[in-house]
Amino acid sequence: MKQFLWFSVLLCSITAFSCKELYTPELEDxxxxxxxxxxxxxxxxxxxxxxxxxxxxxxxxxxxxxxxxxxxxxxxxxxxxxxxxxxxxxxxxxxxxxxxxxxxxxxxxxxxxxxxxxxxxxxxxxxGTQEEISSIPQKLKYNLTIDGKAQFLDLKGSHFQTVFRLQSETEPYYRFSNYLLVEYIARSSDPPISYCWKKYNLNDFFNINDRQYNSSLEFQHDLGFCPFDLNFYGVVRREVSIPGCPMCVRIINNDLYKYIISFKQYHxxxxxxxxxxxxxxxxxxxxxxxxxxxxxxxxxxxxxxxxxxxxxxxxxxxxVNINTYIVEPSISGNNYTLNKISPIDFDSISQEGYNDLAPPKSWIY
Amino acid sequence: MNQFIVRFLVLIVFLCVDLVTNAQIADSIKIKNAFVPFDTIVKDLEAKYDVKIFYNPGWFERKEFINTISQMPLEEAFSIITKISQSTVSKINDTYYVFLPPSQETIITTQNDDFSFYEIGDRLSYGSKSNALVKGTIMDASSTNELIGAKIKVTDLNKSFESDYRGKFAMQIPVGEHELKVVYPGFEEKTMKIKVFSDGNLTIEMYLKTILLDEVSVTSARIDQYYRRTKMSVMSIDAKAIKELPKNLGETDIIKGLSLMPGVQTTGEFGSGFNVRGGSADQNLVLIEDVPIFNSSHLFGLTSILNPDGIAEATLYKGGIPVLFGERASSILTVKMGSPDLERVKVKGGIGLINSRLSLEIPIKKKITLIIGGRTSYSDWMLKKIPDADLMNSSASFNDMNMFLSYDISKRDKLSLFGYSSNDKFSISGTHSYGYGNLLGSANFSHRFNSNFYTNITLGVSQYNASYTEKDTLKPLNSYKLTNSLLYRSLKWNFIYKPNEKHIVSLGLNGFLYNVSPGEVTPFGEESSVLKKNIETENGLEWAGFIGDDFKVNDKISLEFGIRYSGFNYLGAKKVNIYDPRFSKSEETIIDSLIFKKGETIQTWGGIEPRFSFRYNVNLSSSLRFSYNRINQYVNLISNTAVSTPTDLWKLSDGFLKPLVSDQLALGYFKNFKQNAYETTFEVFYKQYQNVTEYKNGSQILLNNHVETDLISARGISFGAELYIKKNNGKLTGWVSYTLSKSLRKTTSQNPEEQINKNAWFSDNMDRLHNLVINGGYSLNKQWKLGFTFNYNTGRPVSYPELKYTMKGYQIVYYSDRNKYKMPDYHKLDISLSRYESLKIKKKWKGYWTISIINVYGRKNAYSIFYQRDRSPFNYNGRSALYKLYIIGRPMPTFTYNFVF
Structure with a gap:
């Protein structure tokens, strides 16, 4: 259930009289x-x-x-x-x-x-029983308002899901967590090469299986949608200011290297x-x-x-069961193949970073 | 009777005459320049004879008269004028005279010191017939309710007549002067003289015996009454008063209007339903033609579901609820459709910013009245113009239709049919859609056995459907549609028996059948992996029998008392869980279950509901009143949101959820001043609730097969004082309403999981200490009227986040104790300017437009204060904040044009 707020925004947009604003209450005790x-x-x-x-x-x-x-x-x-x-x-x-x-x-x-x-x-x-994880390529509509103009962007990516085959209605509960690691290489004149990464969580909530909605003995469980889109991750050619040198700007050409995705299934x-x-x-x-x-x-x-x-x-x-994959796009770019690799300790990898000239120790090849 | 009142009365007469007769004026008379307009003649006559002459200028605007007329004796002058203009003249008293059109059939009320005197029919026709048919209505002057079975005795003829179930009568009597005596139990006997010239109409207004006749002037009786004076804690609005209610977004809104009365509140500009004396919205029974509606709001409360056109009367009982009603614990709102004295086809409508409406009122062969109406909104096209992706793909719309048919089968029998349908749709971004609708129908048959014994049978059906669809394009696997519905069927068989003038006995049997479908989820879209799931339906039978008496002990004291016994059977088919009694109910503590067959009784509830009202007339203009009532409620709206949503579930009382029991005591003092120019009421009330439904921390309501595990039973109290002061006449009219009240809840369980705020008393969601309304209207002249409404409320209780912390990267907040804080106070001033049709215009088309400015000083009243996470894509641990949402934060102009023809 969500977004009655939007209804208010809707009316306010009609009338331009309603809105929301930050509110700081006076808290006590x-x-x-x-x-x-x-x-x-x-x-x-x-x-x-x-x-x-x-x-x-x-x-x-x-x-x-x-x-x-x-x-x-x-x-x-x-x-x-x-x-x-x-x-x-x-x-x-x-x-x-x-x-x-x-x-x-x-x-x-x-x-x-x-x-x-x-x-x-x-x-x-x-x-818990380890079930196979599959990906379903999808092109979703992503609505954004940019410079005051409504825009609908096509966002390519994959839905990851797993299928459970339960033995009875009292089957176990699971919690799923995931990490998406986007590794890419940035090339410029100085330094000539940087190894960069960004780490994401695909879920905006605690991903647990809910038997309230799924009472049959077999059901698909959504693990998250992963966009495979350079624009989405900001991994595009761009100008970057050099820290400590306000006047210095360098041009970076980024090459997407790979996506690594890991799913943990906690019983x-x-x-x-x-x-x-x-x-x-x-x-x-x-x-x-x-x-x-x-x-x-x-x-x-x-x-x-x-x-x-x-x-x-x-x-x-x-x-816990852990499944880690490297995602390989097909030549056409419309399909993706999951190649399973050994588990990686994602907890030790920072949210975002780069290493000049040489890849970091955690770099996935 | 002072001069002002007479002037006012005459003005009213003119208005009525102009509206109903559509007078045809004779061809204009071509006279030479020596002739003068009628105005000049009148001025000369008024100056010469020191009289006041009333007339409609439109009838004489193309006529001229020789100026020597004004030099003639008054009666001779009138004689010539009436011959030339084919009009008639009526003498009010020695000073006042009124000109009427020739086809006039309405009444002129004259009053002298002894009794009322009425002229009926066309003077010019006097003598053409020996007998005339005098028709009319007998009504309660204070409430304008028709009086059924009132007796009219033509004393000089020794003939008696009686009003029917609509308060109407018809007398075939000889032309000439007669004396009438009108009697009705509980009301002052009325003696009046009439002079019958030809067929005509007569409206007789009766006054309660508790009020001296000479204190209730004709003027005060004709002023629209907002407040029914026969009972306490009751507000009654008739068709005329409805038009005078403050406008909501430029349109009359009965529920919004009632919320400006003491003891009634809403959540603000939005919010479904209304709250009465600390009760929740589901504790109000809204009966439209005796069938309940389960969601009384369009667009989440922006406007109410009641189309104001076609409504004859709306009455809200806040306390002292008659034995006739039950079902809901806090209040009863009855809405009656109809169009009294409909003589010709009428078309009514209005064009506003949000929606437009149209209704037809059709009389068929004088026995049938048909009313068909509808409204529709047109906000979608505006959304498409907004440069925002979400809003461009959004929609918000509603429509409703109503039909009412009244058929006078015979003098003793009457049948009425009612139908209503409404639909609301709201979608944002094309991803989240709400839909809900009501479907109502009723058939009512009335039969009069004799003048003292009546019966009434009503069959009703009401269906409420709601749906919610989530089709987030980013989560197609999880797209689903959720639906729930409620089907209600009723049979009421009531009797009224009047053994003598001191007693009015009412008794009856009622039955109500509920079928609730709490929820069904189905996959939405081909890609959805959501599995279909049903929550078991609920069935219940509520039944009630009652008997009560309205007993007038003497002129000072009257009583209303009665007993209503209500029962409820919770019926199968159903699987009922059995929980381990040692623990709080939860999914984990289910130890067994029982299967019940279809129609099998699972649980039975019942109880006596005593009703008692007492009135003591302190003197001729004031009274002291007291009331007590108990009501059992067997169906509750289950909602763990602060604001009611369309998809909230109706839940029947079962083996776990006991019936809500409400006891209310009220004491009031009523006093009118200056011949009812001012009405004042002061009431105090105390309500006590048993088995109020509250919610466990994090309760899940939707699609929960064992929702009883998430509900808690609590106690509740509400108490307060209400003051209401109303000015009825003069250029400035209006009222001031102030309510000081508290509404608290308390859990009592020893189990920590079933406690709220550790079993301490806490504020209910609608606990607002102060509520002040100042509403007024100022007539600038006959056409222009200025209106204003100021509203002040203490802020609603709310829980704020007090602490925050992080769990696995997600920011979590820790909320305060439930309803520990108050939102900022709410106050707002609305003003309006209305322009009414000129009295001179003879066209059938009558219209008026209203320009309003809502929230004149632009206060940003908090509708809601909510916690919002930073939901940037793939960034789920960003900073979060509290936001205040206000609906109308700046002065907002609205415009509405209303018409009738």
Whole structure:
């Protein structure tokens, strides 16, 4: 459901009397809240727990919760401590902490002021059935208003989807995440070559399978639409100002190199599903007058020594399947082939960047 | 009776005469230059004899008279004038005289100290017939409601007549003078003298016994009444008053007009429905010809669904609800169609900025009245002119049609048929479309067994359909269409029995059948992978029986009391979940389910609904009133949005959702001043709700097979005081309305998941402490009228984001406790200027135009304050912000032309 707002805009456009404007309310008695975001999976890697303070709505800065004691306890009573390597971020020791499917875990965070936060026990479920991912080339209409003129642009790309074949109506819940990495080479006179990348998320919400809509035993699940269009990514010939030299401009000719796309399929438990679903209601509600009544979304963590304290965030345990592909366009450019490659740690790749002369270590060939 | 009142009365008479007779003036008389216009004669006569002569200049504009007429004795002068002009003259009293056209059949009201005196028919025809047919209507002067079964006794003939179910009567009596006595239970007996010249009409107005006759002047009785004085917490608007309501976007809008009365609110320029005394919009029963409409707004509330043409009367009961009504907890709005005293075909219409309307009123052989009307909007073409891709591909339109047929089968029997259809469509960017429509029909049969016993049977059907289509071109796999609908059928069989003048007993049986289709989702487009899904339909039978008495104890005290028993059967076929009682209901706590067959009763609810009203007349112009009513409501609009949407679901009471029970106490003091030139009312009320539907955090309403897991039962209270002061006459008329009220809710569950704000009292969505309306009209002259409406409201309750944080790259906000804050206060001034048809114009075509300026000082009233994420493509963690949406943020001119011919 969306966009009753547009109806108002519509009327306002007719009459030129209605509009929206930024609004800053006078807030009062704002509570304090801690935010704990934890995810452990069956992957063999370093897991990260983030502990921060929620900030006032109109504040830009973030406030990490430093110096906390963070550990995870399994169903055998073993505790695994996390180290704070950057402010508010606590990392596991991958050598000692290897989550096991079927085990249960709970998270404990003890802050400097001796508040103790504990999560509910979470079971690490087995991996879900890995289904094939397919792409469907599509040319979609994309409407933009540029310089006051209405324009409809054709946007070429592919819809990625997977097909589930459920065994019963009580099949598992999944959460899907993805990364799209666009790698390209920029050529100019100085330096002659730069290796550039941009990283995207194809979803504007937590992508979970919703059994409310799909009660049959086989259904397609949309993973996201990926535009394959140079204009869309701004990867076109352009003039670029040189930092530190206001008068210096260089011409860059960009060559699209490749698209790399990775999908993660997390097998989540009911608590996790309900949590992300509640957050989705808020994310989907943006920009709407017919939005649901706003609400407070709580996770599975509480403050043991003070039940009135507000605790936000969630401790998630889930197993994961990863599919990573290089997307190869056909000669005609109308079709795309997915060539599966080994999983890549996209978390370590920054959102955007470039490396002059030589490709970075993370460069995908 | 002072001179002003007489002048006013005479003016009204002229207006009526001009409108209904379409007088034909005799050929002009060619006279030489020695002759003078009629105006000159009149001035001379008025100066010479110290009299005042009223006439319609149009009747004499092409006639000239010899100036010696003014030198003649007055009666002789009149005699010559009437012969030349073929007009008649009537003496009001020693000072006032009125000229009438020759075909005049309407009444002239004269009043002396003792009794009313009326002349009926054409003086020139006097003596041509021995008998004459006198027809007319007997009505309540305060409400203009027709009085059924009123008795007229022609005392000198010892003959009696009686008004029928429409309040109409017909008497075949000898020409000449007669004395009439008119009696009706609860009303002052009226004695009047009539002089019958020929066939003619007579309208008799009766006054409640609680008001002394001499206090209710003819003037005040003729002024349009907005406020019914027979009950408390009731507002009644008749066809005349409807025209005088403040204009909404240049057009009369009954619901918007009612929202300017105390205790009634809307969400602003937009917003479906209305709210009465802290109740939600679904707690109002809007009955059009006795059949309910389930969405009373076009274009999401921009204008109401009621076409003002063809409506005879609208009455809103805010409290003290008669035993005749039930079904909804807060208010009853009844709308009656019709065109009283329709003599010829009439065409009515209007042309406005947003829409136009047209209606036909057709009398057929004096027994049948047919009204057909319709409206349509034309905003689409304007959208195409807007240089915005989204808006160019958008559309917003509505249309409606209504039909009403009234058939007088016999003097005892009457049949009326009503039909209504409406459609609204709204699409933005061609990607998201809303559609909804109402389809209504009713058949009403009235029968009078005798003068004291009547019955009325009504069959009604109402269907509401809504749909929402999402066809985002960027997500064709997820495109779908969602539909829901409600079918309502009713049978009402009511009786009215008047054993004597002190009692009016009403009793009846009602049955209502509901079929609700909560939702069906279907794939939209060939590429869609959405699977078809249905939510089980809901069926229910509501039934009620009632008996009540309107008992006049004595001149000071009267009572209305009654009992209504309503019951409800929630029916199969249905699969009903059984939940683990130890936990909050959720999908995970379902432990079993029961299957019920079609028509099988799943759950039964019921309860007594006492009604009681008391009136004590403190003195001749003031009264003290008290009322109590309980109403059970078995169907609720399920909506977890702050503003009602067309796709909100109607949900029947079942084993989990108990019926909403509302108890209301109201106490009022009513006082009129200066012979009813000023009306004042002061009321206080207290309402208590049981089983108000509230919503869990993040509840899902649509396509939820176990919606009971997302609903919470809450308690509610509303209380407040309402003050209403109205000025009825003079150049400046209007009213001031002020409401001070609170409306609160509270959950009571021990389970944290079923608590809101930790079970503390919190503001309801429509909790607004102050509501002030100042509405007025100033008549510049006969043709020009200036109007203004000022409205002030405390801002609506709202929840703001207080904190923010990031989860997996998405910015999430933490909202305050529910409805912790208030939106900025709302206030607005609208003004209008209307120009009415000149009285001199003899054309059938009558029109007036209205220019309005809405929001004169351009306040940007917040309609909504909402949180908006940065939704740049592929950038989902950008900054977000709160925005204020205002609908009309600058002075906005509108123009409407209305006509009738």
């Amino acid at each position: 704002i509570p304090e809240a801690i935010v704990i975001e934890g995810l452990i999976t069956d992957e063999y890697k370093t897991h990260v727990i983030s502990v921060t303070k929620a900030v006032n709505y109109d504040t830009i800065a973030t406030f990490p919760e430093k110096g906390a004691k963070v550990f995870i306890t399994d169903n055998l009573g073993n505790s695994f401590y996390f180290k704070e390597l950057t402010a508010g971020k606590y990392y596991s020791d991958s050598a000692t902490f290897k989550p096991k499917i079927g085990s249960t875990y709970f998270l404990t965070v003890v802050t400097k002021n001796n508040n103790v936060y504990k999560s509910a026990e979470q079971k690490l479920l087995p991996k 989540i438990n009911n608590d996790t599903y309900k949590y992300y679903k509640s957050l989705n209601r808020q994310l989907a509600a943006s920009q709407q007058i017919f939005d649901p009544i706003s609400f407070q979304s709580y996770g599975n963590i509480t403050c043991v020594n003070d039940s009135n304290k507000i605790v936000l965030g969630f401790f998630e345990t889930s197993s």
